[in-house]
Amino acid sequence: GAVxxxxxxxxxxxxxxxxxxxxxxxxxxxxxxFWYRQFPKKSLMLMATSNEGSKATYEQGVEKDKFLIxxxxxxxxxLTVTSAHPEDSSxxxxxxxxxxxxxxxxxxxTRLTVL
Amino acid sequence: xxxxxxPPSMDCAEGRAANLPCNHSTISGNEYVYWYRQIHSxxxxxxxxxxxxxxxxxxxxxxxxxxxxxxxxxxPHATLRDTAVYYCIVRASGGGADGLTFGKGTHLIIQP
Numbered sequence: 001g002a003v004x005x006x007x008x009x010x011x012x013x014x015x016x017x018x019x020x021x022x023x024x025x026x027x028x029x030x031x032x033x034f035w036y037r038q039f040p041k042k043s044l045m046l047m048a049t050s051n052e053g054s055k056a057t058y059e060q061g062v063e064k065d066k067f068l069i070x071x072x073x074x075x076x077x078x079l080t081v082t083s084a085h086p087e088d089s090s091x092x093x094x095x096x097x098x099x100x101x102x103x104x105x106x107x108x109x110t111r112l113t114v115l
Numbered sequence: 116x117x118x119x120x121x122p123p124s125m126d127c128a129e130g131r132a133a134n135l136p137c138n139h140s141t142i143s144g145n146e147y148v149y150w151y152r153q154i155h156s157x158x159x160x161x162x163x164x165x166x167x168x169x170x171x172x173x174x175x176x177x178x179x180x181x182x183x184x185x186x187x188x189x190x191p192h193a194t195l196r197d198t199a200v201y202y203c204i205v206r207a208s209g210g211g212a213d214g215l216t217f218g219k220g221t222h223l224i225i226q227p
Contacts, residue, residue, distance in 0.1 A: 001160075001161060034215075036214070043217040043218060044153075044159065044215075045217075046214035046216070049214050091156075093158045095158070095159075095214075095215075102147065102149075102164055103149070103164060104161065104214075104215065106151075106158035106161075108157055108158050109156070109158045
């Protein structure tokens with residue numbers, strides 16, 4: 001299958017700071033990328049969908065000004081958690097899909113801990 | 116997307132076939148059945164998908180009933196590394212831009 005990477009894999013930050021997470025498709029062009037988060041012992045929840053060169057579409061209840069998404073190229077999307085608070089601590093996972101593909105390929109996830 | 120129902124957990128002996136059921140009785144004609152799995156603390160992994168016909172790849176087989184109201188994912192020779200949460204997801208054709216809706220899945224535990 002296609003390969004998706006995320007960086008960093010783990011980050012610890014202080015409350016009030018911003019954190020940027022990168023998601024890259026390594027061997028294909030990702031026309032659509034998705035961001036999910038997963039709290040302990042829970043299923044993944046879709047946060048937003050982004051298409052290259054367009055503004056992201058956010059799911060209900062996800063604050064677009066807090067979770068900034070940029071999909072500037074066909075191989076890179078970034079999620080910035082602004083003014084992070086302890087309740088933002090979670091496992092953030094991206095996925096990517098090529099044009100017309102049925103399946104999505106997921107990154108390994110980023111564990112964010114806000115102190 | 117149609118709702119799916121899966122058992123919360125299953126055990127299987129190493130080396131045996133693992134058969135994971137999924138009920139999707141409200142599936143629409145244009146909806147596919149997808150299976151993903153998530154090993155602890157990793158991102159989900161795509162396994163297989165199908166519309167009407169049975170499908171097989173290097174990882175698994177997908178058996179869809181004729182009325183499409185249920186399906187079974189088969190891991191032919193389960194190994195310890197197959198221990199994971201398996202998600203059955205039903206959604207319309209993959210050409211759309213929607214993300215996936217994950218339910219609670221089935222926690223498959225492979226016993227040595």
